[in-house]
Amino acid sequence: MTVSPDLDRRFREAAFTLDLVDIGFDVLDSPIGPLFVAASARGLAAISFQTDPEDQLERMARIAGPAVLRSPRLVEGARRELDEYFAGRRRIFDLALDLRALPAFTVSVLHELARVPYGETTTYGALAARVGRPKAARAVGTVMNRNRIPIVLPCHRVVGASGDLVGYAGGLDRKITLLELEGVR
Amino acid sequence: MMHAVAIPPFEHFYEQHRVEVLRLLRRRLGAERADDAFQETFLRALRAYRRLEHGEHLRAWVLTIAQNVALDALRRAKPTSELVESGAEDSRPAYEELAALTDGLPPKERAAVVLRYGYDLSYDQIAAALGSSPNAARQAASTGVRRLRRSVSS
Numbered sequence: 564m565t566v567s568p569d570l571d572r573r574f575r576e577a578a579f580t581l582d583l584v585d586i587g588f589d590v591l592d593s594p595i596g597p598l599f600v601a602a603s604a605r606g607l608a609a610i611s612f613q614t615d616p617e618d619q620l621e622r623m624a625r626i627a628g629p630a631v632l633r634s635p636r637l638v639e640g641a642r643r644e645l646d647e648y649f650a651g652r653r654r655i656f657d658l659a660l661d662l663r664a665l666p667a668f669t670v671s672v673l674h675e676l677a678r679v680p681y682g683e684t685t686t687y688g689a690l691a692a693r694v695g696r697p698k699a700a701r702a703v704g705t706v707m708n709r710n711r712i713p714i715v716l717p718c719h720r721v722v723g724a725s726g727d728l729v730g731y732a733g734g735l736d737r738k739i740t741l742l743e744l745e746g747v748r
Numbered sequence: 749m750m751h752a753v754a755i756p757p758f759e760h761f762y763e764q765h766r767v768e769v770l771r772l773l774r775r776r777l778g779a780e781r782a783d784d785a786f787q788e789t790f791l792r793a794l795r796a797y798r799r800l801e802h803g804e805h806l807r808a809w810v811l812t813i814a815q816n817v818a819l820d821a822l823r824r825a826k827p828t829s830e831l832v833e834s835g836a837e838d839s840r841p842a843y844e845e846l847a848a849l850t851d852g853l854p855p856k857e858r859a860a861v862v863l864r865y866g867y868d869l870s871y872d873q874i875a876a877a878l879g880s881s882p883n884a885a886r887q888a889a890s891t892g893v894r895r896l897r898r899s900v901s902s
Binding site for chain 2: 564565566570571573574577578581583584585588616620621623624628629630631632633
């Protein structure tokens with residue numbers, strides 16, 4: 564015996580409507596592979612190229628509490644904007660973000676990162692300077708590497724001082740694809 | 749010294765127990781009414797999930813919630829009919845002993861006593877299982893224990 568898809572969907576829908584979910588997630592298709600996307604009532608909380616729920620769900624529970632449930636409705640806004648972005652019809656994301664549980668330095672770097680325009684690149688050092696820590700390029704690199712909300716917080720637009728792409732938590736291929744999508748190079 | 753078992757993300761808990769919960773509800777209520785009760789069971793569990801203190805005995809907990817949701821549904825449908833057996837089937841020794849001992853208690857008191865003393869669950873968890881407040885759960889457990897004492901001593 565199994566739980567029918569309809570019954571399953573009705574439960575998830577009711578949990579969303581009654582606001583009982585701390586973090587809702589779903590796995591979405593994209594041109595750069597499946598994306599694990601998670602959001603709370605506060606906003607988008609995570610995007611990951613690593614879609615294995617085992618690791619991701621524990622991580623989400625540590626951020627927001629154990630009421631973690633697959634919820635297409637909670638990630639609906641993110642799904643729409645990501646689809647538009649990948650279709651080349653969106654340059655700026657309007658999504659609210661849930662940056663809970665991140666250190667203050669990380670949050671300030673991510674705020675600056677969010678202001679790097681579509682189709683442009685900046686460097687780790689320049690970003691460090693913009694948060695008032697000009698010598699912290701390496702620390703900024705670490706923040707990029709651990710960026711909880713890649714794509715929407717565009718760490719793919721951050722490159723080395725010499726113009727080298729340097730690295731990307733999702734793999735360099737994805738970084739190149741995203742930059743090409745935005746018309747860079 | 750026991751270490752608290754971590755509370756799994758709700759998605760895992762739901763995936764792990766949903767088939768057994770649905771099976772129990774179909775047995776109690778029939779296929780047609782089981783669907784609504786299924787939803788109600790996991791909504792009650794989800795509502796209480798944030799207040800869980802540990803991840804132990806979650807199976808017994810959710811089956812007890814299901815039992816009580818079924819009980820409520822049967823009560824609503826046939827107000828005068830006899831109440832169904834409310835103990836979750838379980839092979840754990842602590843439960844078995846208590847289950848036999850508490851056989852004569854009213855269903856809510858029995859569930860409260862078994863969950864409190866058989867499984868060491870908090871009153872928050874028991875309240876979710878019974879669909880009542882933590883205070884009412886505490887009261888049901890203590891009334892149940894008093895009733896047991898009387899029946900043992902008489």
